[in-house]
Amino acid sequence: MAEIFEASSVGIVEPQLAKFEESLALECGHILDSFELVYETYGSLNKNRDNAVLICHALSGNHHAAGFHSHDEERPGWWDEYIGPGKPINTKKFFVVSLNNLGGCHGSTGPCSENPVTSKPWGNNFPSIRVKDWVQSQARLADRLNINSWAAVIGGSLGGMQVMQWAIDYPSRIRNALVIASALKLSAQNIAFNEIARQAILTDPGFAGGDYLNMKSAPETGLALARMIGHVTYLSDDAMASKFGRELRSGSFDDNLSDTIEFQVESYLRYQGRRFSGQFDANSYILMTRALDLFDLARDYNDNAVEAFSAAKCKFLIVSFTTDWRFSPSRSREIVEALIAAKQNVTYLEIQADEGHDAFLLPIPKYFQTMSAYMDGIEISLNS
Amino acid sequence: MAEIFEASSVGIVEPQLAKFEESLALECGHILDSFELVYETYGSLNKNRDNAVLICHALSGNHHAAGFHSHDEERPGWWDEYIGPGKPINTKKFFVVSLNNLGGCHGSTGPCSENPVTSKPWGNNFPSIRVKDWVQSQARLADRLNINSWAAVIGGSLGGMQVMQWAIDYPSRIRNALVIASALKLSAQNIAFNEIARQAILTDPGFAGGDYLNMKSAPETGLALARMIGHVTYLSDDAMASKFGRELRSGSFDDNLSDTIEFQVESYLRYQGRRFSGQFDANSYILMTRALDLFDLARDYNDNAVEAFSAAKCKFLIVSFTTDWRFSPSRSREIVEALIAAKQNVTYLEIQADEGHDAFLLPIPKYFQTMSAYMDGIEISLNS
Numbered sequence: 001m002a003e004i005f006e007a008s009s010v011g012i013v014e015p016q017l018a019k020f021e022e023s024l025a026l027e028c029g030h031i032l033d034s035f036e037l038v039y040e041t042y043g044s045l046n047k048n049r050d051n052a053v054l055i056c057h058a059l060s061g062n063h064h065a066a067g068f069h070s071h072d073e074e075r076p077g078w079w080d081e082y083i084g085p086g087k088p089i090n091t092k093k094f095f096v097v098s099l100n101n102l103g104g105c106h107g108s109t110g111p112c113s114e115n116p117v118t119s120k121p122w123g124n125n126f127p128s129i130r131v132k133d134w135v136q137s138q139a140r141l142a143d144r145l146n147i148n149s150w151a152a153v154i155g156g157s158l159g160g161m162q163v164m165q166w167a168i169d170y171p172s173r174i175r176n177a178l179v180i181a182s183a184l185k186l187s188a189q190n191i192a193f194n195e196i197a198r199q200a201i202l203t204d205p206g207f208a209g210g211d212y213l214n215m216k217s218a219p220e221t222g223l224a225l226a227r228m229i230g231h232v233t234y235l236s237d238d239a240m241a242s243k244f245g246r247e248l249r250s251g252s253f254d255d256n257l258s259d260t261i262e263f264q265v266e267s268y269l270r271y272q273g274r275r276f277s278g279q280f281d282a283n284s285y286i287l288m289t290r291a292l293d294l295f296d297l298a299r300d301y302n303d304n305a306v307e308a309f310s311a312a313k314c315k316f317l318i319v320s321f322t323t324d325w326r327f328s329p330s331r332s333r334e335i336v337e338a339l340i341a342a343k344q345n346v347t348y349l350e351i352q353a354d355e356g357h358d359a360f361l362l363p364i365p366k367y368f369q370t371m372s373a374y375m376d377g378i379e380i381s382l383n384s
Numbered sequence: 385m386a387e388i389f390e391a392s393s394v395g396i397v398e399p400q401l402a403k404f405e406e407s408l409a410l411e412c413g414h415i416l417d418s419f420e421l422v423y424e425t426y427g428s429l430n431k432n433r434d435n436a437v438l439i440c441h442a443l444s445g446n447h448h449a450a451g452f453h454s455h456d457e458e459r460p461g462w463w464d465e466y467i468g469p470g471k472p473i474n475t476k477k478f479f480v481v482s483l484n485n486l487g488g489c490h491g492s493t494g495p496c497s498e499n500p501v502t503s504k505p506w507g508n509n510f511p512s513i514r515v516k517d518w519v520q521s522q523a524r525l526a527d528r529l530n531i532n533s534w535a536a537v538i539g540g541s542l543g544g545m546q547v548m549q550w551a552i553d554y555p556s557r558i559r560n561a562l563v564i565a566s567a568l569k570l571s572a573q574n575i576a577f578n579e580i581a582r583q584a585i586l587t588d589p590g591f592a593g594g595d596y597l598n599m600k601s602a603p604e605t606g607l608a609l610a611r612m613i614g615h616v617t618y619l620s621d622d623a624m625a626s627k628f629g630r631e632l633r634s635g636s637f638d639d640n641l642s643d644t645i646e647f648q649v650e651s652y653l654r655y656q657g658r659r660f661s662g663q664f665d666a667n668s669y670i671l672m673t674r675a676l677d678l679f680d681l682a683r684d685y686n687d688n689a690v691e692a693f694s695a696a697k698c699k700f701l702i703v704s705f706t707t708d709w710r711f712s713p714s715r716s717r718e719i720v721e722a723l724i725a726a727k728q729n730v731t732y733l734e735i736q737a738d739e740g741h742d743a744f745l746l747p748i749p750k751y752f753q754t755m756s757a758y759m760d761g762i763e764i765s766l767n768s
Contacts, residue, residue, distance in 0.1 A: 188624035188649045192616045195650045196609060199657075203605035205589060221587035225580060229613065232576045237709075240572035246680070253683060261678065265572045266579040273583075294645065296630070299637060325621075325709075 008084045009076065010042040010067035010091055015107060018144050024102075024137060030127035033116065037141055038107030039063050039099035042083055043091030045147070048381035052147040053089060054138060055079065055098040056155030056162035059230070059288050060280060062106035065098035066091075081363040088371035093380065094151060102137045103129040103287045111283030112213065124210025124283050131158075131295045135165045142173065149173050151378050156180035156360035157327060158288065161295045164335070167312040168297070176378055177312075178371075180319045181360040183331035184305050184338070185296040190326060193233055194289040197226035201282045210283055219282045224273030226285060231272050236323035236356030240265060298338075305338035312339075316346040317374050319367065321359040347374070392468045393460065394426040394451035394475055399491060402528050408486075408521060414511035417500065421525055422491030423447050423483035426467055427475030429531070432765035436531040437473060438522060439463065439482040440539030440546035443614070443672050444664060446490035449482035450475075465747040472755035477764065478535060486521045487513040487672065489665030496597065496665050508594025508667050515542075515679045519549045526557065533557045535762050540564035540744035541711060542672065545679045548719070551696040552681070560762055561696075562755075564703045565744040567715035568689050568722070569680040574710060577617055578673040581610035585666045594667055603666045608657030610669060615656050620707035620740030624649065682722075689722035696723075700730040701758050703751065705743040731758070 005011045015038050024032045040063050045052060055065050057078075066083035068076055083089045083096055100108040103126060111126040142150065153174050155163045160182025167177045186194075201207055204222030208215040232240075244265040251260035301308035316339055320332035329350045339346040351367045353359040359367070389395040399422050408416045424447050429436060439449050441462075450467035452460050467473045467480055484492040487510060495510040526534065537558050539547045544566025551561045570578075585591055588606030592599040616624075628649035635644035685692035700723055704716035713734045723730040735751045737743040743751070 185630065187621055188628040188630065188647070189616065189619070189621040191630070191647050192612075192624060192649050192653055195647075195653055196612045196616065199605075199612065199654065200584065200609055203609070221583075225584055225587070225609070228576075228580045228583065232573065232580065235573070237571055237573040237712075240576060244572040246569065246572065246575070253678075253680075263572070263575050263579075263677065265576050269576055269579055270583065293647065294637075296637075328621075 005068070008086050009080070010084050012071070013040050013042065013064075013067040013069065013077075015040050015063060015069070017107065018141055020137075020140050020144075022140075024133070024140070026127050026133050027130040028128040032109070032127070035102060035109040035137065036107075036113075037099050037102065037109070037137060039097055039141060040065065040067075040077075042066050042096040042098075043094050045095040045145070046381055049146055050149060051094050051151050051380040052142075052145070053094045053096045054142070054150050054153045054166075055083070055089075055096060056134070056138070056153065056159035057098070057101060058155070058157040058159045059292065060227075060276070060285075061159070062104060063098050063100040063108075064106070066096070079361065081361075082368075082371060088368060088375050089154065090375060094375070097141070097145065097147075099138065099141060101129075101134050103284060103291075105281035105284040110281070111287065112281050121213040122283075123213055124286070126283060126287065129287055129291050131161045131165050131291055132169065134162050134291075135169050138162070138166075139170055139173065149175060151380055152176035152178055152375065154178040154180070155182070157182055157357065158292050158295075161292075161297070164297055167314050167316070168308055171311050171313040174314045176317070176374075177314045178317045178319070178374070179332075179335060181321055181324050181327045181332070181357055182335070183327050184298060184334055186293055187331075191293045193229060193326075194293055197229050198286050198289060200225035200229070201286060207282060212282070220277045223280065223282045223285060224270070224277040227276035227280075228269045228273040231269065233326050234357040236325065236354060238323055238354045239356050239358075242354065244268065305334070306341040309339055309342035309344055312342070312344055316344060317370075318346060318348045319360075319370065320350050321353040321355070321357070321367075322350060323354055324357040324359060326357045389452070392470050393464070394468050396455070397424050397426065397448075397451040397453065397461075399424050399447060399453070401491065402525055404521075404524050404528075406524075408517070408524070410511050410517045411514040412512040416493070416511070419486060419493040419521065420491075420497075421483050421486065421493070421521060423481060423525060424449065424451075424461075426450050426480040426482075427478050429479040429529070430765055433531055434533060435478050435535050435764040436526075436529070437478045437480045438526070438534050438537045438550075439467070439473075439480060440518070440522070440537065440543035441482070441485060442539070442541040442543045443676065444660070444669075445543070446488060447482050447484040447492075448490070450480070463745065465745075466752075466755060472752060472759050473538065474759060478759070481525070481529065481531070483522065483525060485513075485518050487668060487675075489668040494665070495667030495671065505597040506667075507597055508670070510667060510671065513671055513675055515545045515549050515675055516553065518546050518675075519553050522546070522550075523554055523557065533559060535764055536560035536562055536759065538562040538564070539566070541566055541741065542676050542679075545676075545681070548681055551698050551700070552692055555695050555697040558698045560701070560758075561698045562701045562703070562758070563716075563719060565705060565708055565711045565716070565741055566719070567711050568682060568718055570677055571715075575677045577613060577710075578677055581613050582670050582673060584609035584613070585670060591666060596666070604661045607664065607666045607669060608654070608661040611660035611664075612653045612657040615653060617710050618741040620709065620738060622707055622738045623740050623742075626738065628652065689718070690725040693723055693726035693728055696726070696728055700728060701754075702730060702732045703744070703754065704734050705737040705739070705741070705751075706734060707738055708741045708743060710741045
């Protein structure tokens with residue numbers, strides 16, 4: 001909580017809701033007659049409307065990327081370190097738009113929304129969403145905001161997939177693509193971890209076949225387990241070693257009462273699981289992980305990423321982190337190699353960082369400086 | 385199934401049961417008044433009783449390491465590739481002993497056994513077991529078989545921890561220690577994965593607080609999830625990529641019906657989970673993972689592994705696998721460095737293998753040859 005905000009904070013922000021009455025044809029074949037997107041903006045759109053930046057969130061993210069919703073809010077938005085006056089995504093220069101994706105559970109149309117046909121929550125009947133659908137719906141939001149071309153579209157992990165899709169699907173509407181800790185498609189291991197997370201939710205009796213909202217139950221333990229799996233895999237072995245080591249939370253090896261021994265990392269994980277479980281919707285989690293699994297940038301281009309990227313017109317910044325093993329540097333290098341072969345303008349930086357996949361959210365000096373320098377270099381109209 | 389066994393198979397084997405009426409004081413403070421160990425032997429003990437080899441199993445292993453229990457058995461024991469006439473652990477030369485550890489669920493005293501006080505299954509009231517307890521109980525088995533000194537004690541993963549503990553606790557009873565894909569202690573990441581597996585079991589309503597045997601329920605989905613987590617982490621990213629890639633088991637990307645799309649790796653994992661769930665006891669699984677977490681070879685030696693190893697008298701072979709990320713080569717190198725500093729006789733081999741932690745079970749040529757050469761070089765009395 002901050003009574004008076006720092007000069008580098010965007011301060012109090014208010015989410016806005018955009019209602020779209022024109023139908024949206026999804027990749028899965030389903031047509032949404034209408035939908036809503038909740039979003040926040042930071043900074044001001046300039047006269048030429050060419051300083052807008054879109055933030056695409058990852059698996060468990062939402063529209064609240066920076067600032068505070070109230071003076072009582074304990075933590076700022078999830079990427080507050082990077083968004084604000086004077087920060088890398090400088091709100092003195094840019095007009096930043098951050099939305100909750102379709103299928104999410106923080107205010108945009110998703111499994112918790114009312115299905116107009118049944119007048120009950122969609123639950124697990126909400127249509128399957130793919131990365132292309134998100135990009136299409138984000139383009140509708142851009143239309144609504146009169147943003148013809150984004151100065152930059154930025155995202156990490158699943159967010160980075162949306163950025164790449166933007167570069168391909170709307171080449172004339174994006175000038176810079178910042179793809180952080182992402183991949184052209186998931187590996188079998190990644191799909192496997194997502195599947196275990198889904199199984200934890202699906203097999204929780206509280207899931208009630210996905211109809212838990214109507215049944216007044218909740219797959220709390222399943223969702224907590226899913227989060228625990230995600231959390232461990234987003235951290236590196238080294239990061240966990242330095243954060244927890246083999247420190248005990250309770251008990252002692254000396255008194256020989258094995259049953260009372262509990263490692264710090266155990267209670268930390270359980271806490272993270274419980275906390276997430278109270279904040280996120282299980283059907284949304286399943287939807288998001290499926291979107292991750294099904295994303296394959298090159299699929300519509302003869303499985304050729306070079307061909308996929310050939311129509312892109314923007315500049316690319318690709319960033320990876322050395323200890324990220326869910327979206328490893330080798331996955332980012334695949335993106336870079338395809339971009340080079342497609343004769344695109346690409347800058348690649350592999351950041352030395354101990355924090356694993358979570359590094360993409362953190363103010364690691366070299367990463368922070370890189371983002372600042374790149375964003376500072378983006379040309380926009382000076383008339384505000 | 386094999387009607388006539390290959391010459392390199394130990395053929396039909398029959399488990400045996402050893403009952404111990406003398407009490408066993410466990411590290412946790414509990415005293416077991418009596419206990420039973422089920423074991424198998426392959427080959428013959430020589431006249432000088434100096435050709436015996438002990439196999440220590442890992443998390444989900446058991447006594448059935450080689451051969452077949454019947455002509456109808458579909459698969460041989462879990463390490464049949466390595467144990468048999470002419471194989472690396474050559475039963476023409478060695479008398480091989482393989483047991484189910486205390487606390488297991490394949491015939492040795494454990495959570496499924498009757499608690500003599502209540503005349504009901506122990507369930508989760510079975511005392512906590514540590515690696516030292518296993519080694520102590522294995523020494524009792526050696527006494528029973530009149531084996532004063534093992535030509536070799538061999539184990540991978542959790543089994544390797546038992547091997548190291550043997551070298552320290554009974555230096556005069558072990559001549560060669562083969563420690564494969566193991567560690568001096570688990571890292572926070574390893575503990576975290578074990579904790580998630582335990583939480584999957586503990587939060588399954590079928591677990592019934594550990595009393596599922598009496599309650600006629602079963603934590604089937606929890607145990608299946610636990611196995612799925614283990615399975616993914618015991619494989620490498622590369623191994624999964626080459627085994628499954630992004631192959632689909634059902635559905636198609638072309639018809640746009642996302643809901644019908646299923647990746648091969650998803651159904652494979654669920655199958656592995658279900659299969660394991662029908663074969664293993666949940667309380668045993670919890671007990672075994674806790675033993676893994678609590679193992680710390682140096683703890684009783686001022687946290688100094690060099691001091692811990694200083695009293696050892698045997699030769700050591702330490703083996704690791706390049707893509708094993710649960711028990712990585714760097715963990716094995718810690719063992720090797722401590723052994724060298726303790727002036728012990730140690731050979732170390734890091735095997736190039738794609739299969740991750742599971743490599744320790746597989747007949748990878750260089751590993752296979754190393755094991756053969758090492759075991760061939762062990763001196764035993766020639767009088768049979």
